[in-house]
Amino acid sequence: MKYFVYLRGLQGNQGDKWLNGQVTVKSSSYYRIRIERVVGNSFQGDAAIDDLRIFENPCVLTPPDADPSNIVPTTTSTKPTITNPPGPYDCTFESGLCNGWENMANNRFNWTRVQASTVAAPEIDHTTNTVQGYFMQADLSKGQANDYARLKSPTLNNPQCMTFYYHLLGQGGTLNLYMAAGDNLGISLWKRKGTQGDLWRFGRMEIKKTNVNIVFEAIAGPNSIGDVSIDDVIFTSGACKESAAIGESCTFTDFAQCGFTQNATASSLQWKTYTGSDTQVRTTPIPFDHTTGTNRGSYAYIDLESQGENLNGRLYSPMYKSTKTQSYCLEFYYVLAGSNNTFNILTETTGSTPRALFTRNYDHDFIWNKGEITLPPLNNVRIVFEIITGYLRQGFVALDDSMVKEGECSLRANECTFDDNTYCSWTNAADNQFDWILRNGTTPSADTGPNGDHKIYFDNRPRCFSFWYNMYGVDVGRLIVNVRSLVSANLTSESLVWALAGPRARGKSFEGDIAVDEIGVQQTDSCKLQPFEADPVEVSQALVTCRFEDDFCQWKFDPTGQFNWTRHTGSTGSSGTGPTTGADNSPFYIYIEASYPRVEGDRAGLISPYISKPIGTMCFQFYYHIDIPYNFALKLDGYVGSGWEGDISLDEIFLTDGECPPTDWCDFETSFCGWINDTTCDFYWTRTQKATDSIGTEPTTDHTTGTDRGYYIYIETSSPQIRGQKARLISPMYT
Incomplete structure (x- = not known):
């Protein structure tokens, strides 16, 4: 049966500008979206659309006057609305604070039942997906640092699986969940800290004990801004379902319960389950899981410390026997620490070679990273999570919250900007009287339509x-x-x-x-x-550094100057002025010639490459040679950049007679600093970083930076050097 649900509509002149429109789509079955334009009573008017996107959360109807009840649709729906009756502990907060739910007496500030239309965020509730809906909210700005607001549920008489939706937006907020006995909270069993984005997110927690209360706790941090909100707290009797079936989530409380198995040969690495025991908390490098954000959650892991080289550990999903002909998305969270191990995800069918879909082989640190893979139609296929050890024999891998769901992964699959001159996967309907047309610039009709497409600008949050x-x-x-x-x-x-x-x-x-x-x-x-x-800071230092031996490196001429700097070797063209060599007796240097055709006031500028914003103080060093046979002045120019966040400071400027003295220290990060090899000796000191050519004899880091990125100098005593040979380094002349 085919039917249409009319979601939103607009009519009449909306002005010569791009306007944002959005509407929540709900369906328990497969659906397609149909965009329909109905012609008015004259030719004067165009309708254009751009940047179609589908988000994985509900949204506010925009604009409000696009309510479909205000316009008669060309097609109608008779599909019935299905609702489930609430359980004894459930609360959607639509009719009030449900029976047994209450703010705790010792709160520093309270949870409040609010309507979406009366607060800044979220813009809609989760139950109705409208501005008329209600939810519970704790305003963090009402609390001082470490103040808390606690909302307690009625007493639960038997084990339950609780699901809920939460919205955590702003700065400095924390949401904790407790399984309390009266006013005794115990330890936090679920945690989210910091902003989680402007959308409703799904949460789940298993209540294993009886005669307990669930407590939602919002904690304010120093100078907190924002809100913590919850909605649709639903309880299901019994344990939370662990499954790897399509649409279900495996939190790895017991990966065997999800249907996962692993290779059990003697040479295989074995996946284990972290359960938050006291011993595991003390020894694991990552004591919190992704599901709960606490040390009482669970995940699957392999500790790669001191394991053999080129070993593998494979975790197999259950077999997906037969599904619909469509794409699927595998979503999971993983930890991959150590720079020499390989984490693969493969698909495998009986009797065929496994197909690799995802590979990571560098250090991701001890944090939870989200992974997504779009899968082809599944038919007698299983998913394989594989770790392969490298020669360093160290590291850690963990896996949590694995889910296979219908549809392609990421917002990119649900977005169409039309900029590639295609409709993406959208099509003109077969029963159209006329079609939507791809176009750039203006439309053919005068004084109608947009002047160009809609541009997308992104917010300034870190990404x-x-x-x-x-x-x-x-x-x-x-x-x-x-x-x-x-x-x-x-x-x-x-x-x-x-x-x-x-x-x-x-x-x-x-x-x-x-x-x-x-x-x-x-x-x-x-x-x-x-x-x-x-690292951009270190790269900036390297890009700015230039000895001018080959070219100007990354320095550019200032186009506003009257002439340019010249790269040169030997004496300059003017008699009795200028240097004869570069600094440190190097061949090349750069200079400006004050002789004809230059006139007084002419300027030659040289601009460095972009320098990344430093974390701390930076030192700019250079050698200069000024040979001027008449009175002169030095000019320091400071230029304002594109923003107000920045200052330039100078201090302790002085001028002395004679040549500049050589530096009294050298870290060898950029050069030999004027030190030279004695050419009368048998071999030379060499400047290098990381390891030398001899295995097992070299330092692994330099002394200056303490890393293998720094430089040091060394002599190689292996072959072809022989006993008694010398390498001598001579300093600059000090006065």
């Missing part, structure tokens, strides 16, 4: 930008990631956030290629920088 890269070749150049912000209509601000490889934008020859793949912005507030040597 994790992820991509895969391949840089291969003897002369491969450099890969840089900058964030460009729109400051005004014609001005952008750019900042360096990631960079890797050599000091050139392009390699010296054609022998090198750079490739990128799987670029995306993850829906998480932060992530670990990978790889560590792409």
